[in-house]
Amino acid sequence: MLKVENVTKKYKNGALANDNISLTVDDGKIYGFIGPNGAGKSTLIKSIVGLHSIDSGNISLDGLTLKENPILYKQKLAYIPDNPDLYENVRAINYLNFIADVFNIPNDKRIKDITYYSELLEIKDNLNMPIKTFSHGMKQKLAIISALIHDPKLLVMDEPFVGLDPKSTHDLKMLMQSLVAKGSIIFFSSHVLEVVEKLCDQIGIINNGKIVFDGTYINMKENKSLEDFFLELTENEQDI
Helix, strand or coil: CEEEEEEEEECCCCCEEEEEEEEEECCCCEEEEECCCCCCHHHHHHHHCCCCCCCEEEEEECCEECCCCHHHHHHCEEEECCCCCCCCCCEHHHHHHHHHHHCCCCHHHHHHHHHHHHHHCCCHHHCCCEHHHCCHHHHHHHHHHHHHCCCCCEEEEECCCCCCCHHHHHHHHHHHHHHHHCCCEEEEECCCHHHHHHHCCEEEEEECCEEEEEECHHHCCCCCCHHHHHHHHHCCCCCC
């Protein structure tokens, strides 16, 4: 279980990026996190993965708090940012083996998983190439593989479908479903509301640093699409 409890994060100028945010995501669930530009989405995501400190509150995964057990907490998660910054001069296979070394993945498992995921995402033939030769979509695929090879309990993704072709987008959705079927948690942000609507078990909407909705799609007003509901909650508010 992922728990975010009363998390507050301030900008240097004192403005609130995240204002007393609380949410819970159970095992085996996909949580879609949406909001206008500047609403505080990326700030909370980076706080959950430990890239941002928080001013108050608590974040925990399976009872391990990020403040008190940062290493054990981070060992249980993987993060795919919207624009993955990888080691450009390293060959892709060496990068994947580096990630596998960090997580102490046995050689036989890493070979099996790297082969499976690279074949599925159609970059197996490119693994001996330097990452700097990869397109954005290929880098995104490499980041996805590096995130999945240690079987994370929590997978956090910011705009994961950007740059992916239709087949790879479909394959990633299937991989996400497979991961949660094993009891993992997926927390992801996307501006593609149709994907969020169809894929997620739970949806959170953030605006001006506050959670303005947290629930299932069926909790929303009758006969409204997610797009209509989202706009109704956010269009009259000023972004931070």
